[in-house]
Amino acid sequence: MEESQFDVIVFGTGLVNSITAAALSKCGYKVAHIDSNPYYGGDEASLSLEELVKWADRTASSNAPSRFQRLTRSVEVPSQSRQYSICLQPGVIPSVGPLISSLVSSGVAKYSGFRLLEAVIVYDSTGVKNVPGSKEDIFKSKEISLLEKRRLMRFLTFAATDFEDKKELEGMEDMPFLEFLPKVFSLGKEITSVIGYSLAFCMSSTEPTLPTLQRLRNYLRSGGRYGASPFLIGDYGGIGDIAQGFCRASAVCGGVYILSRAVQKISRLHPESTDALDTPPTEPPSTFNYTVDLDDFPDTLSCKLIISSLTYVPPELQSSIYQFPSVSPGAVQAAVNALARCILIIDEPLVLRSPPPPQEPDQGPESTEHGTSNVHQDGTQVPAPAAADRAIDTAIVVFPPSSVDGGSETHPVTVLINGESSLSTPKGKWLAYITLPLGSIPEEPITAESLLRPYVDALLRLAVNPSRVPLAPLFSLFYLEVPDERVLPSEGDPQASTYLVPAALPIASLPDFPDQATTVAEATFRAAVQILQKLSPPRENEGEEESTPFWPPLPTDEDDEDSEW
Template sequence: MDFDAVVLGTGLSESITAAALSKAGFKVAHIDSNQYYGGDDASLTLDELMEWADQRASIPDDKAPSDFLARQRARFTSITHSSTLPTQSRQYSISLAPSIIPSIGPLIDSLIASGVSRYGNFKLLEKVAIYDRPGGVKSVPGSKEDVFKSKVLSLVDKRRLMRFLMFAAGEFEGKTELEGKEQLPFLQFLHDVFSLDDQAASAIAYALAFCMSASDTTLPALQRIRQYLRSAGRYGASPFLVGHYGGLGEIAQGFCRTSAVKGGTYILGRRISSIAPFVKQEDSSSSAHETSLRPSRYAVELEDFAEQLNCDLVICSSDYAPPTAVTTVPPSPLNARQVFPVARCVAIIDRPISFSPAEPSAESSAPPPVDADAPSEAPGEPPAVESSNPNYEVDTGLLVFPPSSFEGASAITTAHVLVTGEGSLSAPKGKYILYISMPLIDASPQSAAALLTPYLDATLTLAIEKPGEASPINPLFTLFYIQHPPAPATAATTMHPDILAVEVLKASGHLRDSGVERDTQAEGREKDEATALEVDAFWPPLDSVDDETVDDW
């Protein structure tokens, strides 16, 4: 079987790549060793989650794992979970990459431009709050209305906060307030330039800018706040969306669906046996000069799959890269933020979480109702969005734990708790999923359970008690683990790699420069003459809705 490209792994990045190449007219084979879509971004049932965790837990007497599984075990460590599953275990959709999506940004733009937004729905994130004390939180003033309604801010504090929000929402690059202070710690910038007190500065830094620590610099923090402020109002009062059925895993599957509709071939549950370069027999008589100019071709063999896959290009994540490949890719200057290991916890509870304000008078009115059918300013078809719940009881919410939030909390880094429930179609009625995450800026000998159990206990103090029950709440299920970033390989200047993993842009350039000719044929129209396909942009133009039928899936 001959293909232009073979993509290994169905994570979000790989799925976007496969969809883009398929829509551009290339013949793509998309392969995953797992039985499900999404890779490390997948959405799993509880049964699948238990199997995922057990496969990646190190077992001394286990037989030699595949290269892929060995790398996964190195990336996911300190795995512990409950021994039993709650009822309705297959009605959960648990994300391996829990996330909130800004209403304005490249991901939403890609969903609209590609048409993948037609394959999924979203729910507005109802609330962002800061943990204050057992049973109470602090609201976050993220708009003019929030500042005006606040009854805990003095008139002077309101003026200072309004001045900062107006500054952060605009084009602050080149402003005198920022000049020479781009690398200043953001908290210090808020104190020195806008005279904000510790409470207001902490709320802005950790709940609007989502700073990891007090040392986060000013310019990136301001850019995140600007996106936060500009995202509010696009689809509703909240600036963030939460995807149905676990979020990113469903989005990745939507891109896979787009690729399949455009002719992509999908193979799941087959391990990679080998990847090796090869030369066609009919090309063996070519001169050495002609051979050197011809792009390399590769043969991909799968276990329990009779046919060999031949392709011009192999695209994969580092976990799929064969040992003979050089996996070092020069870091992009646009993505220079350091990546740390992340301690994660997934907990399932049977009581709702309440974001009750610390002061009853601080938040006397609920957010205005959201018209989910309001027209969007974005081109194309906007994602379907549900409105938020106006009560303190949250179905989807984000709780922020700044450093030293309580006794036993980390003194240097922030932790986040994402709450999802029935409204996001990720849990059965009356059940809620807590995703706790904390970046490990400093190496810690503690296990994931030891690091995150205090945050879980603090979050459970916000749970609403059932009538007639005074006993402390116990999670129905917990999973703890540490996720490490892919380890970069050391640069080896003497090696000439047979396969370059991940270099999507460079590899796409080879396809473009080779002047690959394609016969293009629109549905219902006659075949046009063969023309050279030139890829000027990574994402092709959006097809009309009528041209892409879901019946082909």
């Protein structure tokens, strides 16, 4: 194959496309990966502060349709721009799930750093509380009555099992999860809210029971794999950095990377090829189906298959495209159609204030009798008895519906706090990513800023230094995010197309997004491999009917005699 000829050209370096590109390169296909932006990661990029500001200003002034709308930012931009890694798609990674599996199996885990999320915290008008993440936490909790503890335990035991056929669930699969808990497990309002929004990360009060339970089960099983928390936070801005890692993995296997070049033209070489099966072709068809010209790039690239984000699809080719259907239609979308988001920089850590000393002193060694599996090996990370206030470096803070005056009464707000320990901020600075799910796109004068202001104020009151109240953020950027849900008028058969658009990612919670993206990437990869195998049938390993693995086994590291570091 010539240098400018490829099996696949991938447009857009978002997480889905980056994982797909890495998998295809590792599989031996020749991949070119193109992004018109000067940075990796597309809509999930991790940017320096300066890049973020540029991105915001460019997006705000652009007339092109964008998933990011009504951006407003503070005028002043703090210094040390390059020490920030700010992700356009904040997320945490469950310790068990598709993304973790892919990070490990692809070797990409080695390119980045990961650490456990310190805490999930729930806000109520009296302050914040640590969410009990394990059975021990629940036993130790002084805020839950004995009766509630028993009911909660019963529920968590149920939720961790294969509950699909259990009688508790029968006929309840589609009931809102937040009604299911009181009805079937007699849980009180407060605990129901904590479970729904802070353990299962529901994005609305109407999310149906079955998918919520399945998600929760995954999180419960994630706890203890790497430590107490079920969630990991990626260094250097998390998701965007991971996308970069997959691109590097692709490059290491021969993938060619071209950034900062706009697409001039994508041309289809044999437009009629699919209909005219009977008529023999007049001349031997080229094995390539598309040519691609880029701005400021000397060569015309050709390829057999294109995988492309929606934004790169040229209008004239729309009809020959196969667009994968959206992953989880219905349920969540019905209640959430947009997000109001804020990225905040603050210079005081948030503090988890200890609750007032309890009355009952009956808390002792008996708490070890259950759930011992969660006891942490190195001993250091076991949450200390909340004897004193605790500054938090990485955490998720959940504001359930109606917990903040002037806030939403129907949807919860989640805040991901990300500080220096995850190498995403300079020392003494913290990022807060605030997300509010919205049932519909708000009427025009309403901005993300006006919707989120009450939460920003509530959050700042949690900061450490009481002498600096009210604390002013160093920087804020507000915007609405509306997923691109355009459905292209395309044919229904993925086998008949050589131009694939991966499924649109649904709106998903902080821990759900990364795994959803990985699932979409795997589906895209599998379809791509099928098409490529059809286009150029059996290579060396003929007759092998087994399906191609998502990630081939990693070569064993010979150079790595002492790999314990």
